[in-house]
Amino acid sequence: EAGVTQFPSHSVIEKGQTVTLRCDPISGHDNLYWYRRVMGKEIKFLLHFVKESKQDESGMPNNRFLAERTGGTYSTLKVQPAELEDSGVYFCASSQGGREYFGPGTRLTVT
Amino acid sequence: AQSVSQHNHHVILSEAASLELGCNYSYGGTVNLFWYVQYPGQHLQLLLKYFSGDPLVKGIKGFEAEFIKSKFSFNLRKPSVQWSDTAEYFCAVRGDSNYQLIWGAGTKLIIKP
Numbered sequence: 001e002a003g004v005t006q007f008p009s010h011s012v013i014e015k016g017q018t019v020t021l022r023c024d025p026i027s028g029h030d031n032l033y034w035y036r037r038v039m040g041k042e043i044k045f046l047l048h049f050v051k052e053s054k055q056d057e058s059g060m061p062n063n064r065f066l067a068e069r070t071g072g073t074y075s076t077l078k079v080q081p082a083e084l085e086d087s088g089v090y091f092c093a094s095s096q097g098g099r100e101y102f103g104p105g106t107r108l109t110v111t
Numbered sequence: 112a113q114s115v116s117q118h119n120h121h122v123i124l125s126e127a128a129s130l131e132l133g134c135n136y137s138y139g140g141t142v143n144l145f146w147y148v149q150y151p152g153q154h155l156q157l158l159l160k161y162f163s164g165d166p167l168v169k170g171i172k173g174f175e176a177e178f179i180k181s182k183f184s185f186n187l188r189k190p191s192v193q194w195s196d197t198a199e200y201f202c203a204v205r206g207d208s209n210y211q212l213i214w215g216a217g218t219k220l221i222i223k224p
Contacts, residue, residue, distance in 0.1 A: 033212075
C-alpha cells in the first residue's frame with residue numbers, strides 16, 4: 001500500500017511569489033489534514049478535509065493560504081503571496097478509522 | 112486553550128540507559144493521546160496511542176507510555192535505549208470532539224554509541 005506522498009520535497013521561493021504544495025493521501029482515506037512546523041516551534045494544525053469538504057480550517061493563518069481537495073482525492077495548499085514567516089515544513093496526513101498517516105513533508109523556504 | 116508541553120527539548124543518553132520523556136497536556140475533556148517519532152530523514156510515524164482502557168500502553172520498538180489522568184500526563188518510557196532510537200519525539204493530544212492534533216514542541220533524543 002502506498003503511503004502519503006507530498007510534492008515537492010523542498011521549495012525555495014522569494015517573498016511575494018506563489019507556491020503550491022501537493023498532497024496525495026492513501027487511497028480510500030476520507031480524512032486529509034495539513035499541518036505546519038515553523039523552525040523550532042511545535043507542529044500546528046492548519047485544516048482538515050473530509051472528502052472534498054473543508055471540515056475545519058480554523059488553523060489557516062490568513063487568507064494568503066488556500067487549500068483545495070479536488071474530487072476528494074489529492075489536495076493542494078497554495079500560498080499567495082508568500083511571506084518570510086511562511087517558511088517551515090508543511091506536513092500532510094490522511095486517516096481512516098482514527099489513525100493518521102503522515103507524508104514526508106514539504107520544506108518551504110521563503111527568502 | 113488546549114496545549115501540550117514536553118519537558119525537554121534535547122536529551123542525550125548513552126546506549127542502554129533508561130529513557131523517560133515527559134508530556135503534560137491541558138484539555139478540559141476526554142482526550143486521545145499519542146506519541147509520534149521522526150527518525151532522521153523519515154516520515155512522522157506513530158509510536159503508540161491511548162484512547163481508553165489500560166492506562167499503560169505499549170508501542171513499537173519497546174516503548175511504552177502511561178496515562179495519568181490526575182496529572183494530565185502521558186510520559187514515554189523505554190528501559191534500555193539503543194543508538195537507533197536517535198530521533199525527534201512528539202507528544203500529541205486530540206480532544207474527543209474534534210479531529211485536529213495538538214502537538215508538543217518535540218524532544219530531540221541523541222543516543223551516544
